[in-house]
Amino acid sequence: MLSWSAVVPTAAWAVARLAGLDRGPLVQALAFTPYVAGWSVLALALTLALRRWWPAAVAALATVALLGVVTPRALAAPQPTVAGPTVRLLTANLLAGSADARSLVELVRRHRVDVLTVQEFTPDAQAALDRLGLDQLLPHRQLNPATGTPGSGLYSRWPITDPGVRHNRGGWGFSQAYGTLAVPGAPPVRVESVHPSAPYALDQVDAWRADLVAQPPATPDGGLRILAGDFNATLDHGPLRALLRTGYVDAADAAGEGLTGTWGPYDGDLIPPVTIDHVLVDRRIAVRSVTVLALPDTDHRPVLATVGLPAG
Numbered sequence: 610m611l612s613w614s615a616v617v618p619t620a621a622w623a624v625a626r627l628a629g630l631d632r633g634p635l636v637q638a639l640a641f642t643p644y645v646a647g648w649s650v651l652a653l654a655l656t657l658a659l660r661r662w663w664p665a666a667v668a669a670l671a672t673v674a675l676l677g678v679v680t681p682r683a684l685a686a687p688q689p690t691v692a693g694p695t696v697r698l699l700t701a702n703l704l705a706g707s708a709d710a711r712s713l714v715e716l717v718r719r720h721r722v723d724v725l726t727v728q729e730f731t732p733d734a735q736a737a738l739d740r741l742g743l744d745q746l747l748p749h750r751q752l753n754p755a756t757g758t759p760g761s762g763l764y765s766r767w768p769i770t771d772p773g774v775r776h777n778r779g780g781w782g783f784s785q786a787y788g789t790l791a792v793p794g795a796p797p798v799r800v801e802s803v804h805p806s807a808p809y810a811l812d813q814v815d816a817w818r819a820d821l822v823a824q825p826p827a828t829p830d831g832g833l834r835i836l837a838g839d840f841n842a843t844l845d846h847g848p849l850r851a852l853l854r855t856g857y858v859d860a861a862d863a864a865g866e867g868l869t870g871t872w873g874p875y876d877g878d879l880i881p882p883v884t885i886d887h888v889l890v891d892r893r894i895a896v897r898s899v900t901v902l903a904l905p906d907t908d909h910r911p912v913l914a915t916v917g918l919p920a921g
Contacts, residue, residue: 612664615652619645620667623674629847636808636817640883642845643682643868646675682844682867686858688895693795693918695897698724698888700802700837702909705758706731709905714741716902720913722747723766724790726802726837728783730760751788761786761802761838767793777823779806779816785838795918796833801825803838803887817841821848827856827891833918836889839872839909843884857889860914864899871901871910888914 622645624630631639649672656665699722701713706729717725725747727734732754738744747764751772754760759782763769769788777783787801805820806813821842827834836857842849844859844867853859861867861884870882886909890896895917902911 612656612659612661612668615655616664616668616671619649619652619675620671623649623671626678626845627674631846631848633811633814636814636846639845640843640885641881642675642843643679644881646672646679649675678845679868682862683865685865686863688863688897688917689893691893691895691917692920694792695915695917696723696792696795696798697721697913697915698726698800698835698837699902699911699913700726700728700839700886700888701904701911702728702804702839702886702907703730703734704907704909705729706734706760708734708907710734710737711741712905713911714738714743714746716904716911716913717743717746720902722913723792724800724837725762725764726786726800727762727764728760728802728804728839729758730754730762731756732760734760735762751786753784753786755784759784761804763788763800763802765790765800767791770797771799775801777805777816777820779813779820781806783820789832792918792921794921796921798833798835798918799825800835800837803836803840805841807841818848821846821852824852826852827889829856829892833891833894835891835894835916837887837912837914839885840887841885849887853889856892858892858894858896860888860890860896860916861899861901861912863896864914866899866901869901871912872908886910886912888912888916890914890916893919 653668772788808817871886
């Protein structure tokens with residue numbers, strides 16, 4: 610009985626993950642799939658130690674399935690050969706503008722960031738960042754500051770054309786600033802600061818799904834695109850995987866850093882970190898490295914992606 614009680618939950622989890630059953634309460638639960646994959650190994654070891662062969666067989670199948678979807682995130686993948694410039698992009702959720710502005714500007718300066726996307730971006734945050742010199746480091750911008758959590762912004766070292774703001778349909782009304790960057794030596798690159806609704810309650814799951822489905826797909830036969838921000842989804846959520854299949858690559862996954870948590874614990878709750886902040890790049894873009902950084906006074910960790918663009 611002990612062996613089955615250890616095996617059944619992991620087997621059910623594997624079925625839910627492989628079948629894409631991210632509905633209702635399973636949406637939040639599936640974000641913790643990497644942790645369940647680790648537990649599945651222990652469950653398998655327990656059944657083998659007890660010599661319970663049928664439970665061991667089921668445990669082995671669940672372990673293979675879960676490790677099969679999780680382990681590749683820790684392994685760097687081959688990248689396309691490109692001859693264009695290198696771009697350093699940083700994305701950060703500012704927690705309703707409360708993130709420490711001085712620390713963020715220091716991250717931009719220290720890492721020689723070329724492009725910055727921010728979410729939960731407020732007028733006070735904009736003013737503080739400019740007072741600290743962000744306007745000198747990244748003089749070009751498309752900003753949509755707002756009180757509370759809806760605001761977003763795009764900062765760039767290079768000129769931005771065709772700027773705009775996308776408004777998500779979820780209850781929080783999160784916005785997404787975007788624009789096309791004129792990077793010397795590369796084709797134009799469309800960059801968007803992403804922030805779909807969060808599935809924090811059951812009545813928000815439909816809005817969460819609709820916002821993710823509405824994200825701009827990659828354009829394999831057209832211009833380059835980069836989506837960067839707080840997706841409120843992990844690689845274990847079907848809508849995000851569907852977006853990737855349009856022609857994006859998750860930069861952290863490609864760099865072997867896809868298991869590094871970017872959110873949590875929240876408000877001191879005992880919630881293990883999950884990876885919901887992402888940089889998605891066109892498959893024609895080469896991912897050089899990804900680093901998850903620290904930023905005081907926000908519940909998210911910024912993600913720095915260094916990528917190589919095709920020559921223009």
